[in-house]
Amino acid sequence: MSKTTQQCLGSDSAKTVIAHAKRDVPNFIEHYKKFEQKMIIGGYSSSTLFCYGRAVAKLSLYWKKSLLELQPEEVNEFLHALAEEKQASSTYFKLTVYGLRFFYRLYKMDDKRIELPVIRDTKKIIIVFSKEELKRLFMAPKSLKHRVILALIYSAGLRISELCNLKITDIDSDRMQLQIRNSKGNKSRYVILSDYILIGLREYVLSSKPSVYLFNGKTKSKPLGTGSIQQSFRRAMKVTNINKEASVHTLRHSYATHLLEDGLDIVTIKELLGHSHIETTMRYLHVAKIDRIRAHSPLDTLYKKP
Secondary structure, eight states, rough: HHHHHHHHHSSHHHHHHHHHHHSSSTTHHHHHHHHHHHHHHTTHHHHHHHHHHHHHHHHHHHHOOOOOOHHHHHHHHHHHHHOOTOOOOEEEEHHHHHHHHHHHHHTTTTTHHHHSSOOOOOOOOOOOOOOOHHHHHHHOSSSSHHEEEEHHHHHOOOHHHHHHBBGGGGETTTTEEEOOSSSSGOOEEEOOOOOHHHHHEEEEEEOOOOOOOOOOOOSSTSSSOOHHHHHHHHHHHHHOOOOOOOOOOOOOHHHHHHHHHOOOHHHHHHHEEEEEEESHHHGGGTTOOOOOOOOOOOOHHHHOOO
C-alpha cells in the first residue's frame, strides 16, 4: 500500500481529517458546508455527522479533488483500499459508504451513488457479560466517577453517547427515572433509575460537584468524551482479566439479555432500549438463557390444582 493510501486511511480523528481536506482539497469547504447544513436540518446526530464527514473528507484527500469530479472507478479504488486496510472494521467501511451515498444524494448524482457497493448486513455474535464478571468490572476502576459510569451504563442499558449527554436535570429521583433526550433517530425516552446506582450517583455528585452535564469533561461546561469512557473500560478489562472481545456497548447487550433472563417481556425491553423495530430487540432471544416451557393445552392448566 502506498504512503498516500496509508495517510488517507489512517486513524486520524474526523476533525483532523476534515481540517486537512479543507486546507488541501479545492472547493471542499463549500461542499462540506452544504453537506453539514443538510445533515443538521435533517436531524442527524452529531456522531453521524462525525462519521459521514470523515468519509467525505478521506475520499477527497485520497484524490486531492472534489467528490463531484470523481469517476466511479476512482471511488471504487478508494473503497477497495479501505476494504483491504487491516485496521478498518466492517462497521467503519459501512459508515464510509453511507456517508458517500448521502453526499451524492445531496447533489442528485444518482449515477455515482448507484456505483457504490451494496452493504450486506453481517450478523455478529452478541457478547454478554455474566453477572459475576460485571461485579468485578464495576469494582476495577480506581476512580469513583468511572465506577459509577460503567455501572450506570449497564443499569439503564445506555449507549455511550447517551451517557455522555446526560445532564444533572435528567435525573428524577422522585420517580426513579432517567430521561434520555434526542438519542439515536432523534428519539427521547425514560429509563429506570436503579436504587443502587442512585446511591453511587449521590456520592459522586457530592465529591465531584458537576455543573451542567452529569459527567463533565475537562471543563465543567462540556460533557465527558466517549474516548475517556472507552479508555477506562479497557483498563477495567485488563485489571479483571476478563477474556472476551467486549466493548462499552457490551454493557448494553448484557442489560437487555439479563432483563430477558429475569423474565421481562421483550416489548418492554424494546421501549427501554429505544429500538425502532422489535426485530432489533429479538436478537437477544438467541443469547439469553431462558427456561423453555413444554408445549401444552391451556385447558389443562386452567383446572390444575395449585
